[in-house]
Every structure is written in C-alpha cells, then in structure tokens.
Amino acid sequence: MRSEIKLLGYPLEHSISPIFQQVALDYCGIEADYVACSVIESGLSNEVQKIRTDRCLGANVTIPYKEKIIPMLDKIDSTASKLGAVNTIVKQEGQLVGYNTDLYGFTKGLMDHGGFNPSGKNALIFGAGGAARAAAFGLVNQKVSNLTIVNRDFERAKSLANELMNHGFTCFAKSLDNENLQHIICKADLIVNSTPIGMDKHSQQGMSILGSNILAKSNYVYDLVYSPAQTQLIEQANEVGARSLGGLPMLIYQGAFAFTMWTSHEAPVELMFEVANKALNTR
Numbered sequence: 001m002r003s004e005i006k007l008l009g010y011p012l013e014h015s016i017s018p019i020f021q022q023v024a025l026d027y028c029g030i031e032a033d034y035v036a037c038s039v040i041e042s043g044l045s046n047e048v049q050k051i052r053t054d055r056c057l058g059a060n061v062t063i064p065y066k067e068k069i070i071p072m073l074d075k076i077d078s079t080a081s082k083l084g085a086v087n088t089i090v091k092q093e094g095q096l097v098g099y100n101t102d103l104y105g106f107t108k109g110l111m112d113h114g115g116f117n118p119s120g121k122n123a124l125i126f127g128a129g130g131a132a133r134a135a136a137f138g139l140v141n142q143k144v145s146n147l148t149i150v151n152r153d154f155e156r157a158k159s160l161a162n163e164l165m166n167h168g169f170t171c172f173a174k175s176l177d178n179e180n181l182q183h184i185i186c187k188a189d190l191i192v193n194s195t196p197i198g199m200d201k202h203s204q205q206g207m208s209i210l211g212s213n214i215l216a217k218s219n220y221v222y223d224l225v226y227s228p229a230q231t232q233l234i235e236q237a238n239e240v241g242a243r244s245l246g247g248l249p250m251l252i253y254q255g256a257f258a259f260t261m262w263t264s265h266e267a268p269v270e271l272m273f274e275v276a277n278k279a280l281n282t283r
C-alpha cells in the first residue's frame with residue numbers, strides 16, 4: 001500500500017504544496033501520496049490520530065491550525081516552540097513531533113535565493129502574525145542591526161517587539177498609521193511584507209502595504225506573498241530600481257526542509273521551483 005503525507009488546513013484550494021511535494025515524491029521514487037485534507041476544526045484531532053498509523057509518514061499544517069495543533073502533538077522542537085506555531089509534523093520513535101520550517105524557508109530564500117545578507121542591516125517587517133514571527137526570529141538569528149515591527153494592531157507589534165527584546169535584541173514597534181513611517185522606511189535596508197495585502201483572492205488583491213513614491217533604490221523588498229509572483233509591492237520596488245524577492249523561495253525551501261525530514265531524501269529543489277512556477281503562472 002502507498003504511504004501518505006497529509007496537508008492539514010482549511011480551506012486548501014489556494015495551496016500549491018500538493019503540486020510540488022507530489023512531484024518531489026515521484027522524482028525520488030517514494031511510493032507516497034501528498035494528500036490535501038481540508039478539515040474543519042472539530043475534525044482536526046481525528047486527522048492527527050490518523051498520522052499515527054503506519055501508512056502516514058508525516059504532515060504539513062497550514063492556516064488556521066498552526067497554533068491549534070500544538071496540544072495534539074507529543075513533542076515540539078525548540079524553533080516551533082519559540083514561534084508558537086507548527087507547520088510540519090514528523091514521526092520520530094513513535095511520537096508526533098512538531099517543527100516549524102518557515103523560519104528556515106524565510107532565511108534561506110532571502111540569503112541564498114535573494115542574495116541579501118541581513119547581518120548588520122536595518123530591517124522593517126509589516127505584520128505581526130505567524131509569518132512575521134518567523135521573519136523576525138530569522139532576522140535576529142542573522143544578526144540584523146535593528147528591527148522595526150509595523151502592524152495595524154499596535155499591541156500585537158509591541159508584544160512581538162517585547163518578546164525579541166527579552167531575547168536581547170534591539171527591536172521597535174510602530175503602528176501602521178504612525179506619521180514617521182516614511183522616515184523609517186527610508187532608513188530600512190530590508191522591508192518585509194508579512195501581511196496578506198496583495199495576495200490573489202484576498203480582499204486587498206492587487207494592492208500594496210505601501211503608498212506610491214515611498215520606496216527608494218536603497219531598499220530591498222521581500223514580499224512573502226507568493227501568488228501572484230509579481231505583487232503590486234514588487235512592482236513598486238521595480239519602479240525605483242530597488243532589489244526585490246517574492247514569497248515563492250520561502251514556500252519551496254520550507255517545503256524542501258519538511259520533505260527531507262519525512263523521507264530522509266534530499267529534496268529536488270529546482271524541480272519543485274519549476275512545477276510551482278508553472279502552477280502559479282497557469283492560475
């Protein structure tokens with residue numbers, strides 16, 4: 001019988017993980033199916049129990065269950081615990097262990113794919129949710145000089161900034177309507193969008209977190225939104241000649257890390273990029 005790797009979330013129509021993960025499994029000759037399980041909250045613990053069966057190799061977890069799944073697992077690794085979110089479940093010695101590969105995906109995407117080294121730089125993150133937490137911890141791990149978290153809900157920005165300060169990092173919190181925002185943006189070497197603004201099928205599809213004429217050539221823009229590949233924010237960066245990176249590398253690298261943990265095979269990253277790009281371009 002073929003094995004299975006589950007993707008748990010709700011809804012899942014938007015996800016391209018099943019496409020590139022299945023191609024990777026087939027390429028490596030692994031007799032397994034990557035199965036999207038769109039599950040409502042009341043059915044989540046039952047799906048988690050199914051991961052315990054021999055047939056299942058592990059799982060990915062996506063919105064809205066990255067936090068809710070934690071009490072259902074046997075162990076949580078230190079990164080997932082710090083981020084308060086699990087996106088990958090691996091079976092180890094009969095136990096379900098929760099990992100978070102988003103931080104790895106964020107950093108690897110930025111440094112290896114984007115060619116940007118955060119060390120000693122001024123960084124600014126829009127958002128204070130799960131992706132922003134991965135970005136913030138990823139950047140402090142890479143020794144940014146200082147970090148500003150900008151969020152619509154200022155209390156959430158403050159809470160994340162305080163958490164990072166407690167780990168000994170220089171971090172500031174600002175509200176999205178702060179009047180000095182333009183000045184802070186001017187001084188930022190790196191600007192990360194970890195809000196859904198600009199994402200396909202979102203109420204603010206085609207829009208940008210920034211107004212026009214705010215970016216400068218010296219900014220590096222990292223938009224974690226991966227669909228569409230060319231968001232309005234990336235177009236704004238292109239217009240002023242600023243370097244930029246979309247969210248696809250983060251998605252692929254977080255998936256590649258999970259793939260290796262489930263299968264002990266090196267992930268065919270280039271092939272995963274190829275099929276993911278094709279899937280996004282035909283949407």
Ligand code: NAP
Nearest residue numbers: 127128129130131132152153194195196224225247250251
């Ligand atoms: P989340 O936990 O729900 O956080 C969303 C964040 O965006 C919050 O800080 C929220 O602010 C802010 N936000 C939402 N709508 C906004 C609006 N209209 N105006 C201003 N701020 C707004 O979501 P998440 O998991 O962090 O994901 C955020 C986005 O990151 C996703 O939509 C996705 O595009 C991207 N992402 C990409 C990858 C990847 O692999 N490339 C992985 C994960 C996520 P409040 O706190 O004020 O509500």
